[in-house]
C-alpha cells in the first residue's frame with residue numbers, strides 16, 4: 001500500500017480533486033442508505049399508525065425521501081465526474097513525470113529495454129495506473145469512512161446491532177477481498193507479465209514485419225502472439241471467477257447482516273426498547289450500507305496487477321542516470337575540444353575507446369577515419385554527453401560532465417549515422433520548432449543538397465516523411481538531418497557519415513557547400529568516404545592502434 005501511495009506523490013497537488021471525490025462518494029452512499037432507512041421507517045410507521053388508527057405526519061418523511069433521491073442521483077453524477085477528473089489529472093501528471101525521468105536516461109540508460117517494452121511501460125503501464133486511484137484508493141477510502149459512519153449510526157440504537165453490522169461489513173469489505181487478493185495474486189501478476197510480453201511481441205512483430213515476411217517467419221511470430229494471448233485470457237478468466245465468487249460472498253454478507261440485526265433487535269422491540277418502525281429502518285439501512293464495501297473486493301484484486309505495473313514503471317524511473325545533470329553547471333568559454341586519455345566500454349564488455357586523446361581547435365575541421373567498429377560513432381556519442389566515460393573530455397575548458405545538456409545542445413549540433421525522423425513533414429523535421437527566415441532556410445536546403453529533390457516534390461517542404469522516415473530514402477533522411485543541424489547554427493558540428501548513401505555528384509556538391517559554409521565552425525566528421533575528407537583540414541586515424549590519434 002505504501003508503494004501505491006508513493007506512486008501518487010508526483011500528482012499530490014491534485015489532492016483537492018481526490019478529497020472532493022472521496023467526500024462525494026461517502027455522501028452518495030450515505031444518501032442511499034438514509035433513503036432506504038427512511039423509506040423503511042416511513043412504510044412501517046404508516047402501517048403501525050393505520051393499525052392503531054392514529055394520525056401520522058408524513059410530510060417530513062416524504063419530503064426527506066424526495067430530497068435524498070435527488071441528492072443520490074445528482075451526487076452519483078457529480079462523483080463520477082469528479083473521480084474521472086481526478087484520475088485523468090493524476091494520469092496526465094504521471095505520464096509527464098515518467099517522460100521527464102526517461103529523457104536523461106536516453107540513449108545509454110534505455111538500451112537494455114526493447115522498444116515495445118519501453119512503449120508499453122510508458123503507455124499501458126501508466127494507463128493501468130488509472131486503476132490506482134479510481135478503483136483502488138478512492139473505493140478503499142470511501143469504504144473505510146462509510147463503515148465507520150454506518151457503525152456509529154447503528155450504535156445510536158443498539159451496541160450489539162452495530163457490532164454485528166460492522167463485523168459483517170469488515171468480513172465483506174476486508175476479509176473476503178483479502179482472501180480474493182490472495183487467490184488473485186498469482187494470476188494477477190502473471191496477467192500483467194503476459195500483457196507486457198504480448199505488447200512487446202506485437203510491437204516487434206509489426207516493426208519487423210518486412211523481415212518476418214521475407215524470412216517466412218510470420219507463422220512462428222503469429223504462434224508466439226497466440227500463445228501469449230491465450231495465456232492472458234486464461235489468467236483473466238481465473239481473475240473473473242475469483243471476482244464473481246467474492247461478489248457473491250459480499251451479497252451473502254449483506255443478507256446475513258439483515259438476519260443478524262433482526263435476531264439482535266427483535267428482542268429489543270419485544271421489550272419496548274426499540275420501536276418497530278426503527279427495526280425496519282435499521283434492517284434496510286444495514287442492507288444499503290453494503291454498497292460501500294461491494295467494490296472493495298475488486299479493488300484489492302487489482303492491487304497485484306497494479307503493483308506489477310508500478311514496479312515496471314519504478315524500475316525505469318529509478319534507474320541510475322548514466323551522466324547526471326551537473327549540480328553547478330559550467331559555461332564553456334570557447335569551442336576548443338580536448339579529449340585526454342578517454343576510455344569507454346559498453347556494459348561489462350571490452351573497451352571500445354582506450355585512452356584516446358585528441359585536440360580540436362576552435363574553427364578547425366577534423367575528420368576521424370578508421371575501420372568499422374573502431375569506435376568512431378562512439379566518439380561522437382561521448383561528445384554529445386550520451387555515455388559515461390573515463391578520462392577527460394572538455395569543451396572550452398569545461399569538463400563535459402559539468403556542462404548542462406541544455407547548454408550543450410546550444411553549443412553542439414550533430415548528424416548521427418541513423419538519424420531519427422519524426423512522423424511529420426520535411427519542414428517540421430528540419431526546423432524542429434525553430435523559426436528562421438525563408439532565405440536562411442533556402443540556403444540550408446542548398447547546402448545540404450536537398451533543394452533540387454524538394455523542388456521536384458508535389459508538396460515540397462510539406463511532404464510527409466512517414467513513420468521513422470519510412471517514406472524517404474536513407475540518403476534523403478541523412479540530408480534532412482544535416483539541414484536540421486545546419487539550421488541550429490551551433491558553433492560545433494559533429495557529423496557521422498554525412499554523405500553516406502549519396503551518389504557521386506550530389507556528394508561532391510554537398511561537400512563543397514559544407515566546406516564553404518562551415519568556415520569558422522568547429523567540425524568533427526566521421527567518414528569512410530574519400531570525397532568527404534575534402535572538407536577536413538586534418539585527418540585523425542583511429543583503430544589499428546586503437547585509441548591512438550595520429
Ligand SMILES: Nc1ncnc2c1ncn2[C@@H]1O[C@H](COP(=O)(O)OP(=O)(O)OP(=O)(O)O)[C@@H](O)[C@H]1O
Pocket residue numbers: 111346352370371372373374375376377378379417
Ligand atoms: N549500444 C551498443 N551496445 C553495445 N555495443 C555497442 C553499442 N554500440 C556500438 N557497440 C560496439 O562498439 C564498437 C564500436 O562501435 P561504433 O559504432 O562506435 O564503431 P564505428 O567505428 O562507428 O563503426 P562503423 O564504421 O561501422 O560505423 C563496435 O564493436 C560495436 O559493436
